[in-house]
Amino acid sequence: MTQRDRDRLVVLKRAQKRQITQRQAAAELGLSERHVRRLLVRLEEVGDRAVVHGLRQRPSNRRLSEESREKAVGILSQEINHGLGPTLASEYLAKRHKLVIGREALRKIMMQAGLWRGRKQKVEAIHEWRPRRSSRGELVQWDTSEHDWLEGRGEKLYLIHMIDDATSELLARFVRSDSTEQNMRLLWSYLERNGRPVAFYTDKASLFRTTPKVKRNERELPRDEREPLPPTQIGRALQELGIAWIAAHSPQAKGRVERSFGTAQDRLVKGLRVAGARTLEEANRYLEREFLPWWNQHLVVGPANATDAHRPLGEEHDLAAALSHVEHRQVNNDYTVQLDGRFYQIQRAAICPGLRGAVVRIERCLDGRLAVRFRDRYLAVKDCGRVRPVRPGPAAAKPASRRPANAPPCDAMRASMRSLLQTPNLPVWIAAKIDKTLVSDTLEDENR
DSSP: OOHHHHHHHHHHHHHHTTSSOHHHHHHHHTOOHHHHHHHHHHHHHHGGGGGSOTTTTSOOTTOOOHHHHHHHHHHHTSGGGTTOOHHHHHHHHHHHSOOOOOHHHHHHHHHHTTSOOOOOOOOOOOOOOOOOOSBTTSOEEEEEEEEOTTTTSSOOEEEEEEEETTTOOEEEEEESSOOHHHHHHHHHHHHHHHOBOSEEEEOOOTTTSOOOOOOGGGTTSOGGGSOOOOOOHHHHHHHHHTOEEEEOSSGGGGHHHHHHHHHIIIIIHHHHHHHTOOSHHHHHHHIIIIIHHHHHHHTOOOOSBOSOOOBOOOTTOOHHHHSSEEEEEEOOTTSEEEETTEEEEEOGGGOOTTOTTOEEEEEEOTTSOEEEEETTEEEOEEEOTTSOOOOOOOOOOOOOOOOOTTOOOOHHHHHHHHHHHSOOSSOHHHHHTOOTTSOHHHHHHHHO
């Protein structure tokens, strides 16, 4: 008999002795007056055992059979189901093996079989959680997780998460690299499904923020006085779509998406193992058909404000243009533009006034197309490869051949230089004393 039974017995005996009324006894015991009368009748028949439940220490009529218990233990002991918790194991047994066992009952069975250890909750450092936003679409947290999702069965994968701050609604995709292109593809899917949210909340990765390169003489300057940096491709796309970007200063600031990765790294990894996923396509198939529907059905909460903050996409929002790699180039005099070492010739029909020397916008779309836009119109271009094209025109006059500046001297130049540098027969002072009136015979006699 427990202490609770003893306390009930004291109240019933007081009511039996008419020290209190049956209504007062019912109020103290938290029972109805009708049930108090039943207990008083049973107290007369069996004595103090009236307060003890009749099924105590008897096996329950709903007790699981030994055959079902052994079957559940045998299934959960397989290597493929290693590490499954009671909640996930209960769902898998019901869905895949048609064996319905409650979560708490299965927990006891797994602990008796040594497949699960009960853990006490440790008191950790208290961190005050930021309250959720009130409306769906008011803030969406965006991040990527690098983890061994396939447990060595296949290639390395990354998981990109977009989770709504107000409802925890999740959109995710496995990718091979955490690149700008893959993040833009998931952003495109989100915008098509939900519309434009008010803001995205991310970390300060180079995908979202241009890495500052500060000169030595500018390191002491405040951030507000430094020259502003150009946005990244994703930052530019968000500006064109009218979506704000907020940077988190710590992982704890975007704790909702970080905790979602904790759930995925436990439950999603085990689900991929049971499903036998080995490739990117198989992992995304399980993610879209099994994990995301389960998440959005069981873990999503209702927003405080039923108004949806998502804004629809208008005619001015061109996703193909915004979600592309954008560069700006100047048009050459022959109506060509250069990008990544290749020349592109603007077609004659697309040439318009003011185009020569102007700056055009070149968009490399996600599907591989290249679009060149000047002001509000797109220009037809032709890929000319890595060689700049030659525009046809009248043949130019061939310039006269000129002597190269570093050509070797000719024979006449060598002879003149030799005569200038040759040493004379007579010194200058002797030649000055010669009497020019003398004839050659006299001169010869004097020289003798």
